[in-house]
Amino acid sequence: MPTRVIVPTIPGASFRLPPQLEGLRALAYNLYWAWHPRTRVIWSRIDRKTWNRHRNPIPVLAGPVDWSLLLDDTSFMAEVRELLRDFNRYLENGSDRWFVRHHASELPGPVAYFCAEYGLYESLGIYSGGLGVLAGDHMKTTSDMALPFIGVGLMYRRGYFHQTIDADGHQEHAYPDYDLSRLPVGRVQGRDGEPLKVTIALPGRDLQIAVWAVQVGRTPVILLDTDIPENDDADRPITHILYVRGREMRLHQELVLGVGGVRALRALGIDPAVWHLNEGHSAFLLAERAREFVATGVELDTAWDRVRRDSVFTIHTPVSAGNERFATDLVRQVAGPLLDGDGRAQTGGVPIDKVLEIGVGADGDPTQFDMTGFSLRLTNDANAVSQLHAATADTTWRGISPHPIRGVTNGIHVPSWMGNAMSETLAGELDADLDDLDEESDVGPFWNHLDTLSTAELWAAHQREKLELAIFARRRLRNQFARHGEAPTVLDAVESALDPDILTIGFARRFATYKRAGLLFSDLDRMARILWNEDRPVQVVFAGKAHPADRPGQQVIQEIFGRSRSELLRGRVFILEDYDMRIGRYLVAGVDVWLNNPRRPLEASGTSGMKAAMNGAVNVSVLDGWWDEGFVGDNGWAIGGREMNPDEGAQDWSDAQDLYRILEDDVVPRYYQRDADGLPTAWVDLMRRSMASTMWRFSTTRMLRDYVERMYLPAAEAARDTATAAASEAAERRNVSRAAIAANQGG
Ligand SMILES: *Cc1c(COP(=O)(O)O)cnc(C)c1O
Numbered sequence: 001m002p003t004r005v006i007v008p009t010i011p012g013a014s015f016r017l018p019p020q021l022e023g024l025r026a027l028a029y030n031l032y033w034a035w036h037p038r039t040r041v042i043w044s045r046i047d048r049k050t051w052n053r054h055r056n057p058i059p060v061l062a063g064p065v066d067w068s069l070l071l072d073d074t075s076f077m078a079e080v081r082e083l084l085r086d087f088n089r090y091l092e093n094g095s096d097r098w099f100v101r102h103h104a105s106e107l108p109g110p111v112a113y114f115c116a117e118y119g120l121y122e123s124l125g126i127y128s129g130g131l132g133v134l135a136g137d138h139m140k141t142t143s144d145m146a147l148p149f150i151g152v153g154l155m156y157r158r159g160y161f162h163q164t165i166d167a168d169g170h171q172e173h174a175y176p177d178y179d180l181s182r183l184p185v186g187r188v189q190g191r192d193g194e195p196l197k198v199t200i201a202l203p204g205r206d207l208q209i210a211v212w213a214v215q216v217g218r219t220p221v222i223l224l225d226t227d228i229p230e231n232d233d234a235d236r237p238i239t240h241i242l243y244v245r246g247r248e249m250r251l252h253q254e255l256v257l258g259v260g261g262v263r264a265l266r267a268l269g270i271d272p273a274v275w276h277l278n279e280g281h282s283a284f285l286l287a288e289r290a291r292e293f294v295a296t297g298v299e300l301d302t303a304w305d306r307v308r309r310d311s312v313f314t315i316h317t318p319v320s321a322g323n324e325r326f327a328t329d330l331v332r333q334v335a336g337p338l339l340d341g342d343g344r345a346q347t348g349g350v351p352i353d354k355v356l357e358i359g360v361g362a363d364g365d366p367t368q369f370d371m372t373g374f375s376l377r378l379t380n381d382a383n384a385v386s387q388l389h390a391a392t393a394d395t396t397w398r399g400i401s402p403h404p405i406r407g408v409t410n411g412i413h414v415p416s417w418m419g420n421a422m423s424e425t426l427a428g429e430l431d432a433d434l435d436d437l438d439e440e441s442d443v444g445p446f447w448n449h450l451d452t453l454s455t456a457e458l459w460a461a462h463q464r465e466k467l468e469l470a471i472f473a474r475r476r477l478r479n480q481f482a483r484h485g486e487a488p489t490v491l492d493a494v495e496s497a498l499d500p501d502i503l504t505i506g507f508a509r510r511f512a513t514y515k516r517a518g519l520l521f522s523d524l525d526r527m528a529r530i531l532w533n534e535d536r537p538v539q540v541v542f543a544g545k546a547h548p549a550d551r552p553g554q555q556v557i558q559e560i561f562g563r564s565r566s567e568l569l570r571g572r573v574f575i576l577e578d579y580d581m582r583i584g585r586y587l588v589a590g591v592d593v594w595l596n597n598p599r600r601p602l603e604a605s606g607t608s609g610m611k612a613a614m615n616g617a618v619n620v621s622v623l624d625g626w627w628d629e630g631f632v633g634d635n636g637w638a639i640g641g642r643e644m645n646p647d648e649g650a651q652d653w654s655d656a657q658d659l660y661r662i663l664e665d666d667v668v669p670r671y672y673q674r675d676a677d678g679l680p681t682a683w684v685d686l687m688r689r690s691m692a693s694t695m696w697r698f699s700t701t702r703m704l705r706d707y708v709e710r711m712y713l714p715a716a717e718a719a720r721d722t723a724t725a726a727a728s729e730a731a732e733r734r735n736v737s738r739a740a741i742a743a744n745q746g747g
Helices: 023-028 031-035 037-046 048-054 057-062 067-071 074-092 098-102 130-144 247-267 284-295 300-309 328-340 352-358 371-377 387-397 420-430 446-452 455-483 488-494 517-521 524-531 551-564 581-590 608-614 648-672 681-694 700-746
Strands: 009-011 111-114 149-154 162-165 171-174 186-188 197-202 205-216 219-225 274-278 311-314 325-327 368-370 381-384 405-407 503-508 538-543 573-576 593-596 618-622 636-639
Touching: 009 205, 023 031, 023 037, 023 057, 023 074, 031 037, 031 130, 031 205, 037 048, 037 057, 037 074, 048 057, 067 074, 098 700, 111 130, 111 247, 130 149, 130 205, 130 219, 130 274, 130 700, 149 247, 162 455, 171 551, 197 247, 197 328, 205 247, 219 247, 247 284, 247 325, 247 328, 274 284, 274 700, 284 300, 284 328, 300 311, 300 700, 311 700, 325 328, 328 352, 328 368, 352 371, 368 371, 371 387, 381 387, 381 700, 387 405, 420 446, 420 455, 446 681, 455 488, 455 573, 455 581, 455 681, 503 581, 503 648, 517 524, 517 551, 517 648, 524 538, 524 648, 538 581, 551 573, 581 608, 593 608, 608 618, 608 681, 618 648, 618 681, 636 648, 648 681
Parallel strands: 111 149, 111 274, 149 219, 274 311, 311 381, 381 405, 503 538, 503 593, 538 573, 593 618, 618 636
Antiparallel strands: 009 186, 162 171, 186 205, 197 205, 205 219, 325 368
């Protein structure tokens, strides 16, 4: 039975703690606190200012702190003792968890998961958006269900950009510069006790890669870093920036992730049973593993087969143009020596021409190396991230993929995304344990009992979340307005912005043009009438970044910003800067309606709507991505239908009309309809439906069960069969030769 993967680390910072509080060190260096809000309160109680500034406990504990006051505070000390007891129990008690109860004997080793980004918490800026947040939620859930697991990624010291918007609506980019000794990460210790380094050969030099780790509950994630003094100045920035723009640099990054990642696992003595490529960025791991087999004397074709057996792939982009590609000349030049052993393919390498041939894309262009095509051809199974996306992707990649692309619909890690007021209400009233959604209880899951929760209580919890959003957003908006030189009267007015009694619509996501963030403004007068209705007003909050290279996306920001400051809409439309996991948490918990109106079928899944739904917000969305399966008729609204007009302008206009109609005829009247006690009973019923219909189906708990049963276990089994077959073949060969020898001797 595989057990939890342990990766020994050397903490980034050294600081003293009072002996009675020494247990806090391990707690700080484990992102367990990222989904246990009570733990975060402890950091805030130790040093509120430092916690709020850094949103991570290392600077808090590193001090200076006046510990004597805290040591004398009996309620603080009792709380710490209780939290440490919960934390240690969480780490130790895997045996009652779903995976261990049902499947532990079927997986001979851990699953290794490769992804270019991880969204674990806002202060660990190694993610840009949906893919990273999904990967982070995946890690947390493997920990919750005690699935033996290890993540592999990159340690981006300059992460993803911080966004500000100037007074003209232009997006400005600023890249942070992380001090790793102030983050909850540690250098991985090699088996010799020294900080681990692995090496990959690049043309003319060896690139050294340092290995860091972040601990996510029971699950470690190792992070590769080229910014160390041993490397050439030109090589040190390889892992600095997420999805760096230059093609050659990006290729280097992906070689570090794929090849460096395999070598780091080997150096740690970790032998994965299954290799999961989350998106094609890590595809070189497949070539590296084939190279390993060849180096031990396995024939090349057999090596590809062996790699294929225990690897699985998740595709995240519905259109082929969205997939990562590199010019074959570039790959040959940069990766050739690394993979085919300096051109000495005969002596233990994979010929680069063969690699390039396997990586031809759906269009057959021989000058492009397609990371998705390469991954599909070399994996045991592949999945898309919603059922609709599976249909689209399967059509795109038919003929390339040796297996049909099936859907394993995304989910979210509920404890990470549920607002405190709501989760406390669910825990208090329905005994809900969000850490253990798949707990089997006599009364069935708590979300089937939401109707026993009184309307007044559910509404009060939601209104508390709305108020928290308003308080948070006002502070952010005041800073933004002050930076733009707005008048003191305007700054004063911000104090009453986002009144929680007003129906609030949220829209937050990357600003790419196909997401049509401006759809609400297709008919400005009609929109203004909806927003400014005297008895039944509506307000909208936007947030989102555009990729630094995406000019049209940046123009969308400018448009929204302009609207938010226009005479007509000012005071009802707001845009928050620097969308990240923190803003995301406030928004999904604190709005009434979550709006999503992409051009179908370009949204692979989308997960923000799931987060909103579980908090009781109601989705109003195009039937794209997850909503195509999530909408069940009575848990929100669908904009438009499933047929798309090839004339984009016409489609946009008709979707906008439908959106206005839904708001005017359905959403607004239902929201403002109050019963004798002044409660919006009909709306709260809808909130219950929204929560109950999504809590399980769109949780990462359900998603991980699907991954385990449909992807991981079959791959582990295929590998076992291959290994058994290979072993018996070898035995047969030995028998044959023994027989031959015997025959010889006999003769
Ligand atoms: C959830 C989340 C996303 C992904 O949501 P989409 O619906 O796919 O846009 C992106 N960014 C952040 C910060 C998130 O929390």
